Amino acid sequence: MKVSGAEIVVESLKKEGVTHIFGYPGGVVLNLFDYLYDAKGIKLLLTRHEQGATHMADGYARSTGKVGVALVTSGPGATNTVTGIATAAMDSIPIVVLTGQVPTMLIGNDAFQEADIVGITRPCTKYNYLVKNIDDLADTIREAFHIASTGRPGPVLIDLPRDISAGMGNFNWPEKVQIRSYNPTVEGNRKMIEKAAEEIAKSKKPVIIAGGGVILSNASEDLRELAELTQIPVTTTLMGIGSFPSVHPLSLGMPGMHGTYYANMAIQESDLIVAIGMRFDDRVTGKISAFAPHATIVHIDIDPTSIRKNVHVDIPIVGDSKNVLTTLNQIVKAGQKTQWGEIRKAWLKQLDDWKELKPMCYRYSDTIIKPQFVIEKLYEATGGDAIITTEVGQNQMWAAQFFKFDKPRTFLSSGGLGTMGYGFPAAIGAQVAFPDKTVIDIAGDGSIQMNIQELATAVVYELPVKVAILNNRYLGMVRQWQELFFKERYSHSHLNTVPDFVKVAEAYSAVGLRAEKPSEVEPVIREALKTKKPVFMDFVIDWKEKVFPMVPAGAAIDQMMFDEEEPKKEARHKKLKAVK
């Protein structure tokens, strides 16, 4: 029996376990929308911008581990998804984006709302399809989900010409997928893993650098087991935050440009780096030629192209972090008894000394709100039990530095692409997946304006997302660079008029709250957390505040700048409760 293309698409999505689609309609996808009108067991959430839809699918995927789905129309609808797709690609996030396309016979004619979205997104998808035959629909969707979610995950786009979704065809759901040219290596090479275990036993000053791959492969428990077993300190990259508890005694926090003093020092002094599911991004390594000069490097990654791309690797292990760590832990446990505590004693002492010398800290003020203080209060008020998303800029770095995460999939941030406007829709996507969880977007006043329209989406679907706007009236991170490296020439980084975010929230029938003094911060947060609606919290912060430590671009990561601005005696130097 023949059924409509629209039915095949939607029923295939349901077979893949999809319950939510983020989307926006238009001419060539109307058959799909029509089928969705009364389809059971699957719900489309209407966003206010297609970029929002892709980030929501992404936030949904990051928080759940499932594939996020977006559905948009051709032409401008499709091109509006590009930033969301590129964001997901850079951070290896599994999403499937369905775009409408003009009818097959019009393709190539510059038809109304035609865009070659398959061509446009070829470099920023893991794979993409133009479906030319209705009978291929089910197979294509099955393959797309398989490719998006296996190996190194990533976005897949499926372009659906109108005659494909509007026409009639056969629906045969393939039980299995077999792509002869796609076979990711999941198990690591045992010999290499044994070598890694030997290095671990030999090393006097080892460090683990854990990245987003640990989270993507659900290997947090295995990472923890390895670290505790062999007493190796762990630093988590921006993407790896949550893969290892920040409050764990072996945690070093984040490395790199805005990393902790002790993480960067540990890397530079180490004799062994065990890099897991991370790709030596330049924000992590700083000057490559001066990176970890004494270290033997073990690199575990599912993507062979990540290995030896930019740093020399002594022991490459291609495989899924989960599988490799499981094997590595077995080997370590079966090996000869090592007095791990004993052999690491001096190194762990050294790390404690560094933590003591330069802990993560900021200058507290009684009169003006410091952004780090807001984040500390958010942590206290939620007890850490929240999903945090971020925008990009100083807000992102302060969130990464000062909130504490003990579970994977609770920190969602655009790491690779650094997309302003990501955090708010991503928070909405996460809230859709976890309606009862506290979800907070830690935002900048610039970034929030890049997808502020999605407040309507949050309001309509009663998604009580909270947005903490660190309002410094500046594109703060740009301003910081201009202050430090461009002789304080603040070219176009002042936002001049920032809207009244409280009124904006109210205009959308959400709730707006404002804190202008440190004493108002906690009450505003408590009020927001009590509110069952979306809330914008407008924190008017010290616009002068900068993110420290900072490694200037191109410098080695032990060349860190610290906050020297105010004379110490004038301000109460406040240490955070030590990250021991």
Place this chain on the structure above:
Amino acid sequence: MRHTISVQVENKFGVLSRVAGLFSGRGYNIESISVGETLDPKISVMTIVTRGENQIVEQINKQLNKLIDVIKVQDLFDVDHVEREMVLIKIAPPQEQKAEVLRLAEIFRGRVVDSSPKTYTIEITGDEKKIEAFLELVKPMGVKEFVRSGKIAIAREKSKG
């Protein structure tokens, strides 16, 4: 170092653009690329000639492998193989050199595939050295244009024993 890489790909819509896009997007250089069907019409083979430091070429090989439509990548650098390229040269020699051009073509086992009152079009097949040598010789004799096919290559079968 220059490497000749033979890439088996699914003969699918857009596959050439995926491979070419990989090179342009990552700033790898391509000296030549040629594509054709194989015994199995669902599979094409691309022969790509590229140049780069070892670490870059290692990346190129890995990146090619990572493309979903790529079935197999074989870098022929350390593999005994046969390479061929074809060039079509249109040449308008002065009257007194016409005979010399034809003689050279014969030495190089070329063929005249077209001629007009003023020009010959000559086909030469061979490895790169041979083609370069021929072009070098005839250049002063009035070459108007030439077109090269790009290299194709195939690994030699190992002889037994």
